[in-house]
Amino acid sequence: MxxxxxxxxxxxxxxxxxxxxxxxxxxxxxxxxxxxxGFPELADFYERVAEGMSDEYPxxxxxxxxxxxxxxxxRVALGLSSxxxxxxxxxxxxxxxxxxxxxxxxxxAPDDIADFVNDAGNFEPFFRDTATVDGTVxxxxxxxxxxxxxxxxxxxxxxxxxxxxxxxxxxxxxxxKLTQRDADGNPTVSGWSLRLSGGxxxxxxxxxxxxxxxxxxxxxxxxxxxxxxxANEAGLAALxxxxxxxxxxxxxxxxxxxxxxxxxxxxxxxFIRESxxxxxxxxxxxxxxxxxxxxxxxxxxxxxxxxxxxxxxAAQDAAWAFAIEANKPEHLIWLLDNxxxxxxxxxxxxxxxxxxxxxxxxxxxxxxxxDLFTLPxxxxxxxxxxxxxxxxxxxxxxPSLAGDDAAMMALLESAEEETNxxxxxxxxxxx
Amino acid sequence: MLKRKRFxxxxxxxxxxxxxFGWVRMYPIVETLRLSVFQWNLLSRDKTFVGLxxxxxxxxxxxxxxxxxxxxxxAFGAMAVTxxxxxxxxxxxxxxxxxxxAGFYETAVFIPHVVSLVPAAxxxxxxFDAKLGPLNAVIVALGGEAQAWLFDPVxxxxxxxLLVSWQTLGYAVLIYLVGFRNLPKSVYEAAKLDGANxxxxxxxxxxxxxxxxTLYVSVVTxxxxxxxxxxxxxxxxxxxxxxGRLVRVLVLDMLENSFQNFRVGYAAAEAVILLSxxxxxxxxxxxxxxQKGGK
Numbered sequence: 001m002x003x004x005x006x007x008x009x010x011x012x013x014x015x016x017x018x019x020x021x022x023x024x025x026x027x028x029x030x031x032x033x034x035x036x037x038g039f040p041e042l043a044d045f046y047e048r049v050a051e052g053m054s055d056e057y058p059x060x061x062x063x064x065x066x067x068x069x070x071x072x073x074x075r076v077a078l079g080l081s082s083x084x085x086x087x088x089x090x091x092x093x094x095x096x097x098x099x100x101x102x103x104x105x106x107x108x109a110p111d112d113i114a115d116f117v118n119d120a121g122n123f124e125p126f127f128r129d130t131a132t133v134d135g136t137v138x139x140x141x142x143x144x145x146x147x148x149x150x151x152x153x154x155x156x157x158x159x160x161x162x163x164x165x166x167x168x169x170x171x172x173x174x175x176x177k178l179t180q181r182d183a184d185g186n187p188t189v190s191g192w193s194l195r196l197s198g199g200x201x202x203x204x205x206x207x208x209x210x211x212x213x214x215x216x217x218x219x220x221x222x223x224x225x226x227x228x229x230x231a232n233e234a235g236l237a238a239l240x241x242x243x244x245x246x247x248x249x250x251x252x253x254x255x256x257x258x259x260x261x262x263x264x265x266x267x268x269x270x271f272i273r274e275s276x277x278x279x280x281x282x283x284x285x286x287x288x289x290x291x292x293x294x295x296x297x298x299x300x301x302x303x304x305x306x307x308x309x310x311x312x313x314a315a316q317d318a319a320w321a322f323a324i325e326a327n328k329p330e331h332l333i334w335l336l337d338n339x340x341x342x343x344x345x346x347x348x349x350x351x352x353x354x355x356x357x358x359x360x361x362x363x364x365x366x367x368x369x370x371d372l373f374t375l376p377x378x379x380x381x382x383x384x385x386x387x388x389x390x391x392x393x394x395x396x397x398x399p400s401l402a403g404d405d406a407a408m409m410a411l412l413e414s415a416e417e418e419t420n421x422x423x424x425x426x427x428x429x430x431x
Numbered sequence: 432m433l434k435r436k437r438f439x440x441x442x443x444x445x446x447x448x449x450x451x452f453g454w455v456r457m458y459p460i461v462e463t464l465r466l467s468v469f470q471w472n473l474l475s476r477d478k479t480f481v482g483l484x485x486x487x488x489x490x491x492x493x494x495x496x497x498x499x500x501x502x503x504x505x506a507f508g509a510m511a512v513t514x515x516x517x518x519x520x521x522x523x524x525x526x527x528x529x530x531x532x533a534g535f536y537e538t539a540v541f542i543p544h545v546v547s548l549v550p551a552a553x554x555x556x557x558x559f560d561a562k563l564g565p566l567n568a569v570i571v572a573l574g575g576e577a578q579a580w581l582f583d584p585v586x587x588x589x590x591x592x593l594l595v596s597w598q599t600l601g602y603a604v605l606i607y608l609v610g611f612r613n614l615p616k617s618v619y620e621a622a623k624l625d626g627a628n629x630x631x632x633x634x635x636x637x638x639x640x641x642x643x644x645t646l647y648v649s650v651v652t653x654x655x656x657x658x659x660x661x662x663x664x665x666x667x668x669x670x671x672x673x674x675g676r677l678v679r680v681l682v683l684d685m686l687e688n689s690f691q692n693f694r695v696g697y698a699a700a701e702a703v704i705l706l707s708x709x710x711x712x713x714x715x716x717x718x719x720x721x722q723k724g725g726k
Contacts, residue, residue, distance in 0.1 A: 074690035081473050099693065103474035197582060199667045199677040200691075254676075255561040255579035379472065383692035390494060393676065397582070 030059040033311070033319045036079070037065070037091040038072030039304075041276060045335050049326045053318075060318055066091075070200055073382075080105040080309060087311025087319040092139070094130030094303050098377035101133045106307050109137045113320050117141065122327075127344040130303040130374070139305030140323040143341040145274040146372070147209055147299040148292045148362035155189075155269040164270075164293035168213050171270075172241065175251040178269035190252035193268035194242060196396045197254055201385025203392050205300065205375075209272060211238035212373060213296045218388070219376055219419075222430030226376060228419035231412040239395065239408050247402035254397050264288060275363045279340025282357075292362035298371030303344060336360070380426045384419050391415040460706070466699035473695045485700035495701065498684040501588060501663075505680065506656025508592035513599050513652045514645060520600070521607030522633055537608070544601035552665035555594050556581070556675070559666070581666055581675030588678055594662045599655055603648045610644035611637070650716040654709050658682060681705050 035046050043066050050062035063086075067075065076090055080100050090097075090106075100106045109117065114137035117128055123141050131139035151164050155178055165174045175191030182188050195206040208218045216234025219226045229235075245251050252258075252268075260277045262268040264285035272295065281288055306323040308316055325331070332343035337353045342363055354360045366372075375381055391411065401407050423429035467485055469478040489495045524536045543551065558566050559580035567577040580586050614637065622632050638645075660682035667677040677683075681701060688698035 070691070074686070077473060077690045077693070099472075099474060103472075105474055197667070197676050199664070199683075253579075255582040257562060379693065383694070386687060386691065387494065390677075390679070397584070397676075 030061050031057070031315045031318050032061045032063060032086045033315060033322055034084075034086045034088045035062060035064045035066070035091070035322070036072065036076065036088055038067065038069035039091070039276075039341070040066045040068065041280070041339055042066055042091075042335075042341070045331065045339055046326070048334060049322060049331050052328065052331065053322065053325050057318055057321070062322065076100075084310025087315035088309055089319050089322055090307045090309060091142070091304055092307055093375070094139070094305055095375040095377040095381055097139060097305065097307055098133060099379050100307075101138050106138055106309055107316075109139065109308075110317070110320060113137065113140060113324065116324060116327075121347050122345055124344075124346055126301075126372075127303050131305045139307040140320075140327060141303055141305050141344040142323075142326055143304050143335065143343050145276075145300070145302040145304070146342055146363055147272050147274055147295060149270060149272055149295060150263055150277055150290055150292055150359075151270045152263070152266065152268075153289045153291050155266075159269075164291070165296075166293075167296050168210075168237070168241065172244070172249070174270065175245060176249050179249075179251040185250075187250060187253060187256065189266065190256050190258075190262070190268040191270065192245065192251060193256070193258045193262055193271040194245060194252055194396075195258070196242075196246065196252070197393060201382055201389050203389035204385040206272070207238060207242070207388075207392055209295070209300050210241065211235055212298060212300070212371070214238055215297070217373065219384070219423075220430075221376065225428045225430035226378060226423055227430040228416040228423070230419075231409065231416040235412050236405060236409055239392075239401075239412060240405065242392075242396050243398075243401045243408065246396055247399040263290070275342050275360060276340040278357055278359050279338055282340075290359070292359045294362050294366070294370065298373065301372040301374050303374065304341075378423075378426065378428055380422045380428075384422050387418055387422070388415055391418075463699045463702050463706075466696050467703045469696040469699075471695045472693040473689065474693065478696070481696065485697050486704075488697070489700055489704065494679060495684060498679040498681045499704075501678050502657055502659065502681045504588055505591050505595060505659050505678075506653050508588075509595040509599060509656040509659075510649055510652045512592060512596040513603050514649060516596070517600050517603035517648065518607050518638070518641065518645070521604045521611055522637065524604065525608055525611040526629075537605070540604045541601035543597050544599070546598075548598070548661045549665055551598070552594060552662050555590070555597075556666055559590050559675075584676065587666070587676045590666060591659065591662050591678055591680075594666070595656055595659055599652050603652065606648055606651075607641065607644055610641045614640050646716055646719055650712060653712055657705060657709055657712075660686070 037043075037046065043064050046062070046064045046066075050060070050064070053060055053062070066072075072091075073096065076092065076096075079088070080090075092100075097106060108114070116122060117131055117137045117140055127141040127144070128137075131137055131141050149164055156162075156164070156174075159174075159177045161174060161177060165171045171192060177191065178189075179187050179191035180189035194210075195203050197203075204218065211218065211230065211234050214234040214237040216230060216232060216238065218228065218230050220229035246254060256262070257265065257267045259271060260273060260280055263271055263273075263277070264281055266288070278292075281290070306326065308319040308323065310316075311319065327343075327345050329345075329348045332345055332348050333350060333353060335341060335343055336350055337357075342360075343350070350360075350364070354364060391414075395401060395408070395411055401411070420429055466478075468480060468482055470481045470485070471478040520540060524533065524540070527533055527536065530536075558564050561567060561577060561579045561582065564580070566580065571577055578586055580590050618636060618640075619632055622636060627635070659680050663678045663680045663683055667675045682705075685698040685701045685705075688694045688701065
């Protein structure tokens with residue numbers, strides 16, 4: 001068909017208009033589902049999950065928007081309190097999601113999704129419970145952060161150490177033997193990298209993991225209330241270990257490169273982290289010889305669930321379908337193999353990945369008495385961790401505390417008072 | 432009748448502007464003032480009136496007092512660095528106005544002001560890095576001792592002062608250049624006839640004559656210093672490899688209290704205190720300018 005002259009121009013314009021209207025109608029029919037995550041390394045995983053849905057949802061447009069965890073938490077707080085236009089899948093730690101649920105800002109999961117979560121064959125009670133409030137399912141469990149010791153096998157062999165440390169006393173001995181120093185005695189490679197600086201509550205969370213090995217906890221539940229529980233022997237032992245490492249044995253310094261990046265560059269011999277380091281190291285330092293080990297007593301386990309908010313009913317259905325699709329075995333195996341976070345779904349055969357990457361065994365082959373703990377689902381948990389972290393940062397950098405148990409205990413008692421004041425203000429302080 | 436119509440037209444014309452100004456600029460301030468006397472967790476519909484208790488709690492809160500002290504040191508420190516350096520740079524650039532590189536000098540000084548803050552702070556983070564940074568490399572090469580710039584309680588604040596100054600310098604230089612160009616040439620010619628050299632002219636004539644500009648620059652620098660946030664945030668970030676010591680500043684503390692601790696009323700009280708500080712500083716500046724004008 002051809003168009004000529006003035007009439008042709010009008011007809012052409014009409015055709016274009018009709019075409020544009022048709023395109024507009026089609027795009028209006030397409031469903032947008034936005035994925036808000038706090039772990040940027042999961043972007044490829046979510047893209048893969050979206051591709052897996054394309055046959056069943058040909059018009060589904062999945063927009064993956066992961067950012068750093070601290071910014072993600074702020075974004076979720078603002079987004080949920082002011083309302084979301086698009087159906088949004090929110091990646092949240094169970095303890096964080098609780099505050100939105102009790103304020104009616106996250107809807108319960110539809111019945112079929114709740115049945116999936118409640119199926120004992122899919123999730124163990126620990127993971128099901130983190131997605132459930134007062135018996136109602138609000139989220140779909142996906143993965144968890146769980147700690148283990150990472151150690152450089154070459155460095156241990158050079159130091160004549162046979163196998164990883166198994167007690168906290170051995171951690172100190174190993175750190176001393178593994179630390180490499182320059183001619184002036186200053187450490188150039190830390191024996192054991194500790195979280196000593198930075199912002200946020202991560203410092204307190206890592207301290208809690210170490211304190212857990214001494215049999216302590218930052219917060220102690222009493223009925224449905226809590227109280228601070230770190231101004232005691234376990235808290236002192238953990239703080240003493242940090243202070244001694246920095247100012248006593250000097251196996252690590254505040255300004256040394258730290259964490260996964262330092263481990264991958266050979267700037268530290270040991271550190272405690274979650275399983276994502278395995279996937280990250282495969283990409284960034286594939287030649288690194290390392291292994292993992294269980295912690296002496298147990299580890300933190302932070303389950304991350306997928307929640308849905310915003311959008312039309314149809315779009316919300318698609319968003320819940322996304323959460324279920326993410327839990328399909330093929331995606332979870334890919335997640336473990338390529339990203340390294342530990343999937344929570346039971347009944348999936350991960351053995352191929354674990355055989356190929358034996359470092360995962362310290363995260364999945366857990367003895368029965370291995371003691372896992374998680375952050376309590378209480379409103380002021382972030383404030384408690386952040387404020388205690390600020391106290392710890394100052395303490396770690398204070399050389400006058402080295403060898404002074406009384407001063408360290410006084411510091412812990414003062415911090416404990418502050419923590420209890422926060423709990424009291426929230427109305428959940430146990431007597 | 433015509434006058435009345437003109438008046439109505441003027442009012443109608445100006446109403447949209449006032450409405451937008453009121454909605455965008457005044458409403459958030461009023462709402463912040465209101466929230467500062469409530470306890471609210473951002474998520475709940477319930478807001479509990481608590482009177483001045485947020486303010487009372489703030490002045491017993493070590494973190495807030497730490498943030499207030501750090502912010503004041505950074506703001507006044509940045510002003511103390513920016514004013515003399517920008518005035519000297521503007522003087523040199525003005526002196527070189529006829530140079531074919533004059534445009535380059537101005538642009539080079541102004542660029543940091545328009546560079547996005549986060550990548551700039553990341554670059555400075557590398558410069559200050561204790562182990563890998565070029566600053567320590569230069570210090571060691573000159574026989575000095577490497578410093579833990581981002582971890583020492585004093586040096587980490589100095590780093591932020593340098594970063595804030597580096598960013599505000601370009602704008603201050605531009606303002607001073609305008610000031611230099613408006614100085615009366617006859618006064619300098621007279622001084623030259625009396626035997627004053629360039630340095631004497633600068634210190635005894637330019638500096639006093641530029642006092643209104645200095646007042647303006649000082650307040651602008653001070654206000655931007657009190658709003659410091661991204662610099663402190665970025666220099667302490669990167670928890671995966673090389674974090675730094677978190678220098679707590681007011682805006683950072685407010686964000687943390689609002690969106691992580693969910694204490695919006697408490698954060699609003701902090702905002703009211705910051706607003707009060709900025710208002711007082713502005714009033715002082717206006718007062719000094721008026722005093723100058725009166726004379």
